[in-house]
Amino acid sequence: MKKLIFIPYQDIFDFSNTGILTREYSILKFFMDNGIEDVLFISKPRTILDKKNFKDINFPKESIEYAVYKKIMQSKKIRYETAITLSLFTKKRSWWIEGYEQVIEKIKKMDLDYKNTIVYSNNPFSYKLFYFLKNKGATIYFDMMDNLALHPSLSKQEQESANYCYRESFTISDFCTCNSQAISKYCEENFSRHPAVVKNGVFPIKTKFDIVDNNIKEKLDKLDYFNEKYKLSMGYIGKLGLRLDHELIENIVVENPNILFVFVGPHLSGQRNKKLEILFEKYENLLSLGSIPSAYINHFLNKFSVLMIPHSVGSYENGGDPLKLYQYLNTQKPIISTGIEGVNEFENIITISNDISDWNRFIAENLVNNTKPYNSPESIYWHHRLAPVSKFLKMEEKGFE
Structure with a gap:
């Protein structure tokens, strides 16, 4: 052995x-x-x-x-x-x-x-x-x-x-x-x-398990409370740093006041995005829930209607292997991303655009459930990777x- x-x-x-x-x-x-x-x-x-x-x-x-x-x-x-x-x-x-x-x-x-x-x-x-x-x-x-x-x-x-x-x-x-x-x-x-x-990968979602962390229960309860107030919720899970495009985020938040935008993850101390942090204080339909253990990622992803990767293209990109995209694909939910490195592998499944109008159009389409279902690609799983x-x-x- x-x-x-x-x-x-x-x-x-x-x-x-x-x-x-x-x-x-x-x-x-x-x-x-x-x-x-x-x-x-x-x-x-x-x-x-x-x-x-x-x-x-x-x-x-x-x-x-x-x-x-x-x-x-x-x-x-x-x-x-x-x-x-x-x-x-x-x-x-x-x-x-x-x-x-x-x-x-x-x-x-x-x-x-x-x-x-x-x-x-x-x-x-x-x-x-x-x-x-x-x-x-x-x-x-x-x-x-x-x-x-x-x-x-x-x-x-x-x-x-x-x-x-x-x-x-x-x-x-x-x-x-x-x-x-x-x-x-x-x-x-x-x-x-x-x-x-x-490339990074994920494990198949096989087992649903009970939540044993009271802090996670409180965050999920808070998310449920806000979800009830809006027609649709868009979720992001990952570290909150300079790679997030604060201008794109502010635009879609302002243009869609009936949509809840949720960010789950820690604020990076070495790459603090102060302009993004200001937005959380400025807009009621923009919510930051802080970090969570990865065991509960799918508990949160399941609460969102659609998933997003609003990253800056070029600036602060590193490596071209967006793990969160594979986590998103594991849920079979609609996904939109900017054109960062690595997302083109799944361009036939997700929406990729740096154009703010395309993001707003994507949101409008999902308000009327106009997206096509898909199966999680086999290539995202660790046994394949x-x-x-x-x-x-x-x-x-x-x-x-």
Whole structure:
């Protein structure tokens, strides 16, 4: 039986604090479903300034999130913590490189069967850890999620460091993937590697489960109250930052006072969209409900009549792999999006336009239920998305031996 060393960018403390099943943990669930039981979790290096405590979350036991949470609780975990280091201020994320070197010292004290171990990571700053594990005989699988070398939330120094770390990660990896064609092209041009494109995905909606979180119950009750006051509701689920087109949002809100527009997700502290935040205070038919654990995404999506992605085109785009679109398609509800990268894959199902008049027309059509039903595309599901990984790891039929 193969073992897994799991080195996620969003570590177990991020997962326990947000309750959000990010790409890393969806891939972890895929590993679990294909026979891997023994997992070692390695968290990001932290100081007393950014230290996070592991929170107990009351996930519904039928949810994917609960299965992942249970695996974390049952498994061995490593993290490196220190007091205050100057590198945290001068290098920011780049100081993780030093921190992961300290993790190597912790691993040396463990009795691991390296030759029967797969290492998964989407954190390029841990590349020195990859070298250590590869030299011991482990198989390295590196997943380039987004592109930190271009990401607007990182400083120029961090971006340059990320680019160097990507080069090292691709050099040592036995297998590599990325989440969009744009990133694959970037890798070819900058690192002479051609990673398999594994876009984000979703799991099929199989089980309806009870809500065990009182905060979620309160938010759903609030949404029900507002829904009763309007003819139709348009929903958005995702992080609220600068990528949202505040001008488009204000226009459709003003032009459609009988429609409720709802945004579910946290406001990004590093990319605060202050112009958008003002709109929530200005218009009665515009509602922000804050963040929710991903286990309850479908509870909220089911409350909306139609779903939207009002993102700015060009500005603050990153990667061309909109996870929320796949979550939306999983509900079989009408969808409209601006023409951001990645949405054209489903242009025969959803409405794509940057024109405000098209958005208002789409809303008017849905007021009279003039949209065609569709089946959720098979290609949005993780078992389809991860076919290249399955092939590489020879898991198609019998799992790991």
